[in-house]
Amino acid sequence: MNQNQTADLLKRSMPFQTVPGEMLEAIAKLARYESYARGDVIYHQGDFADDVFIVSSGAVQHTLGIGFQATHPEKIVRSGGVFGWAAVLDNQRTRMAKTVCMERTELIRINGEELINFFKATPETGDIVMSRFATMINKEYTMPEEVAGHVPHFTQVPVTVATGLSLTMFRLSQWLKSPKPYLMMTGFGILLATWYLAVEVWKLPRFADMPGLTTVMKEWFSKDPVYGLSIWTPEYYQHIWVSVRRILIAFFLATVLGVPLGLFLGWSKTFREYVFPVFETLRPIPILAWVPLAIIMFQGSETPVIFLTFLASFYATALNTMLGVETIDESYSRAAACLGASKWQVFREVIVPGAMPFMFTGLQISIGVAWFSLVAGEMVAGEYGLGYVINTSYTMVRYPTIVIGMITLGIVGYVSSALVRMAGDYMMQWRVRELALGGR
Amino acid sequence: MNANTQNQSAVMSDTPKPVVKPSEIQVKNVSKSYGAGLFEKQVIKDCSFTIERNKLTVMIGPSGCGKSTLIRLLAGFEKPTAGTIELDGKRITGPGRDRLVVFQESALFPWMTTHDNIMYGPKARRENTKQNRGLAEYLLEKVGLSAFRAKYPPQLSGGMQRRAELARAMINNPDVMILDEPFRGLDCMSKELMWEYYSGLFEESHRTNFFVTTDIDEAIFLADRLLIMSNIPGQVRETIEVDLPRPRRLAFVFDDDRAIAVKMEALSILHKEAMKSFSGGSKAASDFVEAYSKRSAAAETAEQ
Numbered sequence: 001m002n003q004n005q006t007a008d009l010l011k012r013s014m015p016f017q018t019v020p021g022e023m024l025e026a027i028a029k030l031a032r033y034e035s036y037a038r039g040d041v042i043y044h045q046g047d048f049a050d051d052v053f054i055v056s057s058g059a060v061q062h063t064l065g066i067g068f069q070a071t072h073p074e075k076i077v078r079s080g081g082v083f084g085w086a087a088v089l090d091n092q093r094t095r096m097a098k099t100v101c102m103e104r105t106e107l108i109r110i111n112g113e114e115l116i117n118f119f120k121a122t123p124e125t126g127d128i129v130m131s132r133f134a135t136m137i138n139k140e141y142t143m144p145e146e147v148a149g150h151v152p153h154f155t156q157v158p159v160t161v162a163t164g165l166s167l168t169m170f171r172l173s174q175w176l177k178s179p180k181p182y183l184m185m186t187g188f189g190i191l192l193a194t195w196y197l198a199v200e201v202w203k204l205p206r207f208a209d210m211p212g213l214t215t216v217m218k219e220w221f222s223k224d225p226v227y228g229l230s231i232w233t234p235e236y237y238q239h240i241w242v243s244v245r246r247i248l249i250a251f252f253l254a255t256v257l258g259v260p261l262g263l264f265l266g267w268s269k270t271f272r273e274y275v276f277p278v279f280e281t282l283r284p285i286p287i288l289a290w291v292p293l294a295i296i297m298f299q300g301s302e303t304p305v306i307f308l309t310f311l312a313s314f315y316a317t318a319l320n321t322m323l324g325v326e327t328i329d330e331s332y333s334r335a336a337a338c339l340g341a342s343k344w345q346v347f348r349e350v351i352v353p354g355a356m357p358f359m360f361t362g363l364q365i366s367i368g369v370a371w372f373s374l375v376a377g378e379m380v381a382g383e384y385g386l387g388y389v390i391n392t393s394y395t396m397v398r399y400p401t402i403v404i405g406m407i408t409l410g411i412v413g414y415v416s417s418a419l420v421r422m423a424g425d426y427m428m429q430w431r432v433r434e435l436a437l438g439g440r
Numbered sequence: 441m442n443a444n445t446q447n448q449s450a451v452m453s454d455t456p457k458p459v460v461k462p463s464e465i466q467v468k469n470v471s472k473s474y475g476a477g478l479f480e481k482q483v484i485k486d487c488s489f490t491i492e493r494n495k496l497t498v499m500i501g502p503s504g505c506g507k508s509t510l511i512r513l514l515a516g517f518e519k520p521t522a523g524t525i526e527l528d529g530k531r532i533t534g535p536g537r538d539r540l541v542v543f544q545e546s547a548l549f550p551w552m553t554t555h556d557n558i559m560y561g562p563k564a565r566r567e568n569t570k571q572n573r574g575l576a577e578y579l580l581e582k583v584g585l586s587a588f589r590a591k592y593p594p595q596l597s598g599g600m601q602r603r604a605e606l607a608r609a610m611i612n613n614p615d616v617m618i619l620d621e622p623f624r625g626l627d628c629m630s631k632e633l634m635w636e637y638y639s640g641l642f643e644e645s646h647r648t649n650f651f652v653t654t655d656i657d658e659a660i661f662l663a664d665r666l667l668i669m670s671n672i673p674g675q676v677r678e679t680i681e682v683d684l685p686r687p688r689r690l691a692f693v694f695d696d697d698r699a700i701a702v703k704m705e706a707l708s709i710l711h712k713e714a715m716k717s718f719s720g721g722s723k724a725a726s727d728f729v730e731a732y733s734k735r736s737a738a739a740e741t742a743e744q
Contacts (some may be wrong), residue, residue, distance in 0.1 A: 011691065012691050014689060017632075017689070017690050017691055018629055018632060018633070018690075080691075128629075128633070131584060131633075132636075134584075135636065135637075135640065329545075329547075331543055331545050331547040332547055332549060334517070334543070334547065335543070335547035335549075336549075336560070336564065337535055338515065338535055338537075338540060338541055339537070339540075339560055339561035339564055339608070339612060340537045340561055340564045340565040340612070341560075341564040342564075345564055349549075349560075349564070350549065353549070353551040354549075354551070356551070428551070429592075430550055430551045430552070430553075430592040430594075431550075431551070
């Protein structure tokens with residue numbers, strides 16, 4: 001039998017059917033041709049399993065020993081049939097059957113070890129062939145786990161996923177190895193250098209009165225600040241805390257009210273017909289235009305500021321959540337309904353998680369505009385807070401303090417949106433992995 | 441009964457396998473049109489056929505012949521304009537878990553792991569029982585996704601996603617499974633593997649299956665009965681019994697004389713229907729197509 005005929009025979013057998021031509025030829029090189037007379041025993045039960053056999057012509061009777069739950073304890077293998085696959089199993093290298101030739105039989109045999117070694121070099125094809133071996137074994141036996149569990153796998157499937165601290169440390173070390181932190185520092189460096197040069201070295205015309213980098217830094221870190229506000233004074237932290245508290249309350253209210261509103265707007269067409277036009281009319285009104293009404297409507301100085309902060313956040317959250325619901329593919333709801341989910345279950349288990357990516361985009365925008373409108377509110381109607389600091393420092397000509405307030409706002413704002421992003425990543429593991437697959 | 445078979449049945453009862461209640465669907469004189477008045481478009485016209493008990497019925501037809509509309513009617517998402525669809529003599533009025541539909545687009549929930557996706561049906565019906573959890577493990581193994589149980593669908597390949605979807609449908613043990621071109625868009629190799637997985641799953645239970653496709657090889661490899669659809673408005677043009685033995689093998693199906701004969705028969709009918717759709721109903725165009733086919737037939741005989 002020549003190589004081509006062997007390759008053709010392999011092609012006809014179940015495990016090798018889908019193997020590409022040139023690989024079949026390579027496998028054919030491993031095969032040895034043999035012929036047997038009627039009544040010859042090829043192997044006995046209990047023999048060491050070295051080779052896999054494929055029948056070319058003739059017929060082989062295959063009788064399984066007692067104890068192996070075969071669907072057909074006795075079967076006849078004819079042309080194209082495969083037997084003796086115990087040779088490719090891990091840790092199961094004994095013959096489970098006795099095979100006798102029923103007539104003059106021609107066959108090829110391939111050493112199991114050599115075949116497995118061959119597939120180690122081409123794991124993808126190897127796994128397909130092995131999975132077809134496994135399918136074949138499954139069909140013949142009713143103990144698939146026991147036997148099929150021994151079918152070797154070539155491609156590596158990582159099963160464990162690192163979590164917790166080790167993952168964080170790994171990410172941190174990866175981040176430090178990447179160019180990102182250095183690019184980031186360069187970016188900040190350019191900004192600060194421009195500021196320093198423009199104000200203090202070149203003294204550009206309109207920059208002359210501006211507080212310079214060194215003035216601001218000295219003031220900010222001074223134990224005895226000229227204008228009364230630095231990282232050593234308790235008032236500094238009180239201003240920060242008041243602003244943060246306002247943000248927390250406003251952002252919480254905006255999320256608690258905005259997310260459900262957005263979900264219902266997206267989900268129920270009728271509800272949307274009622275609410276959306278009103279919503280769209282109120283939305284473009286700038287926050288500053290609300291200031292007088294807010295002061296009239298609410299008592300004290302605290303509630304009007306929180307209201308103004310809330311309003312901007314609320315629009316961003318509700319609108320993005322609504323868009324999130326609209327982008328959910330209808331096939332998900334249809335599949336859930338088909339699988340027996342009730343309308344309420346579809347809402348809870350499909351609409352809510354499906355809208356989550358947009359929802360968190362909305363929350364990111366929301367926390368940003370919250371700071372924006374907070375400062376606007378505090379400038380007009382506050383007693384404490386970073387916006388108030390900036391505004392009073394201007395009227396009282398404490399220029400370095402203005403910049404301290406601005407930088408602090410930037411830092412606190414950055415931290416708050418990073419926290420929102422982290423919460424989103426934590427709640428949407430699936431999304432993180434999906435994006436990671438796309439290399440983002 | 442000898443020791444061997446007794447042993448065998450003991451193992452069988454250990455493995456959680458669904459008890460299949462075979463059902464039959466009868467489609468009787470169904471018509472479906474969309475729009476009204478001048479804009480009315482008839483998609484299915486007076487269509488009758490039976491999805492027989494315990495058989496894998498494959499429907500094949502030119503694209504745009506109303507197959508997907510028919511699936512929506514069978515699933516109960518839409519109602520026919522005329523005629524009735526009955527499941528075991530009971531009229532279908534809406535979606536139900538007795539008929540499970542696997543649609544052509546992947547609808548695995550991306551926010552759930554493979555395992556949770558498969559368990560979704562039982563959980564949604566509050567049947568998160570030990571038996572169902574065991575069944576989920578069994579099906580994961582069966583479709584070769586045990587190692588991928590904790591992965592999210594976007595992390596799986598196209599073929600794996602389709603397998604997960606099959607498992608998600610099978611765990612609910614529907615009386616009838618309805619599949620709308622489930623392997624469309626897979627590459628050739630995974631498609632052939634999917635045929636084997638799928639027919640293996642079918643042979644295990646002989647659940648009533650209805651499978652819609654546009655691929656003739658797929659149809660012949662899988663079908664017990666082959667329904668060939670006409671051009672739009674859809675009707676069953678021809679029914680062919682494909683009595684090839686099971687389990688089937690790929691090489692066998694592409695070499696076997698009987699399979700080739702079935703394929704030729706099906707193709708010639710499909711070709712005629714496709715030609716009609718090509719000529720778009722215009723008399724002149726269909727005359728031209730007919731004349732052309734006659735001429736080429738004459739040329740062939742002359743050559744011989």
